[in-house]
Amino acid sequence: MLWLHFCCCSCEELNRSVKRMARRNVLITGCSSGIGLAIAVKMAKDEQKRFKVFATMRNLAKKKPLEEAAGHRLGKTLEIKQLDVCDEQSIKTCVNSIPDRRIDVLVSNAGMGLIGPIECQSIEEMKTVMDTNFFGLVRLLKEILPDMKRRKSGHIVIISSVMGVQGILFNDVYAASKFAVEGFCESLAIQALKFKLQLSLIEPGPVVTEFERKVFEDGMKMDLSAADEETAEMFTNIYLKNYKQIFQSLGQSAEDVAEHTVKIILAENPPFRHQTNTLYTPMTTLKYADPNGDLPIDIFYKMVFQHDKIFSASLNFIKLLRWRSRKSFDLGKPSQ
Numbered sequence: 001m002l003w004l005h006f007c008c009c010s011c012e013e014l015n016r017s018v019k020r021m022a023r024r025n026v027l028i029t030g031c032s033s034g035i036g037l038a039i040a041v042k043m044a045k046d047e048q049k050r051f052k053v054f055a056t057m058r059n060l061a062k063k064k065p066l067e068e069a070a071g072h073r074l075g076k077t078l079e080i081k082q083l084d085v086c087d088e089q090s091i092k093t094c095v096n097s098i099p100d101r102r103i104d105v106l107v108s109n110a111g112m113g114l115i116g117p118i119e120c121q122s123i124e125e126m127k128t129v130m131d132t133n134f135f136g137l138v139r140l141l142k143e144i145l146p147d148m149k150r151r152k153s154g155h156i157v158i159i160s161s162v163m164g165v166q167g168i169l170f171n172d173v174y175a176a177s178k179f180a181v182e183g184f185c186e187s188l189a190i191q192a193l194k195f196k197l198q199l200s201l202i203e204p205g206p207v208v209t210e211f212e213r214k215v216f217e218d219g220m221k222m223d224l225s226a227a228d229e230e231t232a233e234m235f236t237n238i239y240l241k242n243y244k245q246i247f248q249s250l251g252q253s254a255e256d257v258a259e260h261t262v263k264i265i266l267a268e269n270p271p272f273r274h275q276t277n278t279l280y281t282p283m284t285t286l287k288y289a290d291p292n293g294d295l296p297i298d299i300f301y302k303m304v305f306q307h308d309k310i311f312s313a314s315l316n317f318i319k320l321l322r323w324r325s326r327k328s329f330d331l332g333k334p335s336q
């Protein structure tokens, strides 16, 4: 009897340690809100408990929404840590605090937006965007990549954007920061393959998060006096006017993007690029359809300046269709 008990205990222990060994350490940046928070919570709540999540944020005073969303997983499958992607020392301190510095999956998510005519933006503002969105990733990898290479295992997942593939009116510097991320990763992916590391770029279209609110509010408050009248008018009456409608009709939720991201993390052969928004894909496909690069520029120009009424009506139509299909889902009857 005792022997059986001993045997069961050690089997259980063995099982537990096998599970612990299989549990992957995941470090996620920018978890105070939006996509980072949603990924952290989804992974921490994984039914098979496959992940130990180190959810980081630059300002720990903002941890309450994450703590609430994590619920009883807090302190078990999820720990909150301070990390500012613009501060090398804070990255080092955070990585050193993780057992054996072992990070199996890095989710580089922290980022910020910037919209408006470049005449009205300071170089300092632009540098902050590049420093966060691009150099933030570089700083993380300088600290984490050598360990992954030594272990010959690891998955680097980067929340890029459709704007890492295609520029959009009045998003010049933000798109540049995401293009930088994509060029950097495309180069690094070749070396990563040699070390058996995986690299995946997640490319969401518009996502309804704090990002949308902050960017819109900053755009509304922008001092447009440095721009000529035509540019200022274009920004206010075309871009800002359509902005909310684009998020309402094409926008995804942070949870939706998190679901896509976790699928990529769990995939046996994760792809290098993954777009999360099928409604947006026809737009980015234009880029790949014309090696000269004129096609997407022409089409965007026409959408904005010539067929704006049709474009706006199509967005309204998409919004209505999505609203109707959500409504029938709510009633338990998915639309056909």
Ligand SMILES: NC(=O)C1=CN([C@@H]2O[C@H](COP(=O)(O)OP(=O)(O)OC[C@H]3O[C@@H](n4cnc5c(N)ncnc54)[C@H](OP(=O)(O)O)[C@@H]3O)[C@@H](O)[C@H]2O)C=CC1
Pocket (backbone or CB within 6 Å): 029, 030, 031, 032, 033, 034, 035, 036, 057, 058, 059, 062, 083, 084, 085, 086, 109, 110, 111, 112, 113, 132, 136, 159, 160, 161, 162, 203, 204, 205, 206, 207, 208, 209, 210, 211, 212, 254
């Ligand atoms: N929303 C969208 O439409 C899209 C967003 N993306 C990308 O998704 C990512 C997440 O954005 P999203 O969730 O939408 O927006 P949120 O504004 O909700 O989240 C951004 C997160 O990044 C954090 N952050 C900003 N600067 C730093 C820094 N220096 N160090 C650490 N954390 C920092 C923010 O922290 P704090 O609260 O302290 O500011 C916040 O936690 C970004 O990379 C964004 O570019 C991509 C496509 C579309």
Ligand SMILES: CC1=C(/C=C/C(C)=C/C=C/C(C)=C/C=O)C(C)(C)CCC1
Pocket (backbone or CB within 6 Å): 160, 161, 162, 163, 168, 169, 204, 205, 206, 207, 239, 242, 243, 246, 283, 300, 303, 304
């Ligand atoms: C589709 C489209 C527009 C706007 C797209 C927007 C606003 C996309 C936002 C994407 C985000 C926020 C990505 C974040 O990384 C325009 C230029 C109005 C007109 C042409 C077609």
